[in-house]
Amino acid sequence: MKNEAFLFGGVAAFFFVTAGIYAGWSREPAGTAALIVAFVMASVISFFFTMNYRRRGSRPEDNSASEIVERSGPLDFFPARSAYPPFTAVGAAVTALGIVFGIWLFLIGFGILFTGVGGMVFQYVHRGE
Structure with missing residues (x-):
């Protein structure tokens, strides 16, 4: 630094x-x-x-004499597959369209977006137990 x-x-x-x-x-x-x-x-x-x-x-x-391995740290958990990122993307797209076409579509999109983000956050909440 x-x-x-x-x-x-x-x-x-x-x-x-x-x-x-x-x-x-x-x-x-x-x-x-x-x-x-x-x-x-x-x-x-x-x-x-x-x-x-x-x-x-x-x-x-x-x-300047350090090696790359000196900076490497532990690897974390990365899930192989999850349906929530595309679900969240669709929710964001519908929410953006709702801004243009009306509050009813915005609320539907926000519900989809909220469900997708909540799913990503809590998908592996019990993984360490």
């Missing part, structure tokens, strides 16, 4: 310098405000990466 913090710190510095030059040259408040907001956003991201680096230390990606 150290490299990312330096990268976004450089982006923040660029926007800071650019905002100063732009404010002095153009005297236009909208562009100056946009550049200041860009500086603040890049600074927040740089701060986030810096704090994560201080808390967790370096990662295998930060070491």
Whole structure:
């Protein structure tokens, strides 16, 4: 995360310098405000990466001599088949059509969508027992 913090710190510095030059040259408040907001956003991201680096230390990606296996973690459970994703997609499509054609179709689509999402969430709820 150290490299990312330096990268976004450089982006923040660029926007800071650019905002100063732009404010002095153009005297236009909208562009100056946009550049200041860009500086603040890049600074927040740089701060986030810096704090994560201080808390967790370096990662295998930060070491150029590290191997791929150092970053690999445990594999999780992935279901082979499920009818709920297509069911959810149909529900989303019918819900979108309901926005165009009327509340009755929207409510039907929302019911299908809610059932599909609920099925995906609770499909394997008892798997570990």
